Amino acid sequence: MLQLFIPLGFLGIVYRQIKYALADMDLVFKLLEREPEIVDRPDAKPLRLSEGGIRFEQVDFHYQPERKILHGLEFAIEPGQKIAVVGHSGAGKSTLARLLFRFYDVTGGRILIDGQDLRDLTQASLRAAIGIVPQDTVLFNDSIRFNLAYGRPGATFQEIERAAEMAHIRAFIESLPDGWETVVGERGLKLSGGEKQRVAIARAILKRPRILIFDEATSSLDSHTEQAIQQTLSEVAEDHTTLVIAHRLSTVVDADRILVMEQGRIREQGTHRALLEAGGHYASMWELQKREGVEALP
Numbered sequence: 001m002l003q004l005f006i007p008l009g010f011l012g013i014v015y016r017q018i019k020y021a022l023a024d025m026d027l028v029f030k031l032l033e034r035e036p037e038i039v040d041r042p043d044a045k046p047l048r049l050s051e052g053g054i055r056f057e058q059v060d061f062h063y064q065p066e067r068k069i070l071h072g073l074e075f076a077i078e079p080g081q082k083i084a085v086v087g088h089s090g091a092g093k094s095t096l097a098r099l100l101f102r103f104y105d106v107t108g109g110r111i112l113i114d115g116q117d118l119r120d121l122t123q124a125s126l127r128a129a130i131g132i133v134p135q136d137t138v139l140f141n142d143s144i145r146f147n148l149a150y151g152r153p154g155a156t157f158q159e160i161e162r163a164a165e166m167a168h169i170r171a172f173i174e175s176l177p178d179g180w181e182t183v184v185g186e187r188g189l190k191l192s193g194g195e196k197q198r199v200a201i202a203r204a205i206l207k208r209p210r211i212l213i214f215d216e217a218t219s220s221l222d223s224h225t226e227q228a229i230q231q232t233l234s235e236v237a238e239d240h241t242t243l244v245i246a247h248r249l250s251t252v253v254d255a256d257r258i259l260v261m262e263q264g265r266i267r268e269q270g271t272h273r274a275l276l277e278a279g280g281h282y283a284s285m286w287e288l289q290k291r292e293g294v295e296a297l298p
């Protein structure tokens with residue numbers, strides 16, 4: 001009887017391990033399911049990246065044909081410029097980022113990088129040129145060193161340390177009992193929203209992309225953390241063409257141009273100062289926030 005018990009106990013352990021592995025697979029499939037398959041054209045060419053200028057020309061988009069999301073969007077981001085997009089929840093801001101990264105193809109019009117239509121390019125070359133700091137960063141159940149290095153496999157430890165330094169997360173990492181070998185993620189140390197964003201910024205720094213997309217976290221960070229992240233982002237954004245999906249006013253004030261989106265259309269655009277002077281929608285949003293003392297955009 002005892003003999004029978006031991007193997008069964010052992011099987012129990014194996015079963016639990018398999019269950020964990022399957023739970024992970026489940027997650028992977030769920031993630032995969034979310035993105036429809038974009039396939040490279042047979043004659044797709046690698047992106048010839050020069051300055052990193054972006055152009056949206058009459059872009060239409062829908063996820064489902066019965067519900068149009070973007071209507072004839074037209075704007076350009078000159079090389080090295082920082083453009084911020086603001087607007088109510090559901091206006092279509094994050095959709096712009098998804099189209100630029102080509103998780104989806106436009107349903108009308110076109111998007112160009114340095115004059116090349118994204119649909120003519122290989123996805124690998126496009127994604128190598130773009131770094132994304134997403135709203136919610138996915139962390140692997142692995143060491144924090146591994147999680148940062150993911151930005152550029154093959155980076156040296158010195159480069160990883162330097163990126164962590166620039167993202168203002170190095171001191172935090174080195175203060176942990178296990179330092180760089182600390183396991184993070186679901187089954188390890190849980191990082192705060194601000195810490196996760198810094199990991200994402202460090203990854204983007206390591207990747208050194210020409211184009212940077214920053215999808216600002218909607219969840220509120222304390223104002224000290226937010227300021228620090230803001231500062232880091234401004235430093236990193238220098239010399240990059242940057243698209244910021246903004247939820248807070250502090251992010252947009254220094255942008256070269258602000259696009260104010262409403263129901264999939266650009267309602268206004270200009271610098272913070274010009275939009276205030278125009279006295280339109282942005283100006284009333286600004287006034288409203290000042291009166292209410294609210295920091296976040298609607």
Ligand code: ATP
Nearest residue numbers: 063064069087088089090091092093094095096218
């Ligand atoms: P928020 O400020 O809340 O992040 P947003 O302006 O970034 O909002 P988007 O995420 O671009 O808005 O979404 C625009 C619209 O598209 C929303 O109405 C949303 O419900 C819809 N949408 C977004 N993703 C999908 C999807 N995968 N399938 C179907 N509809 C979607």
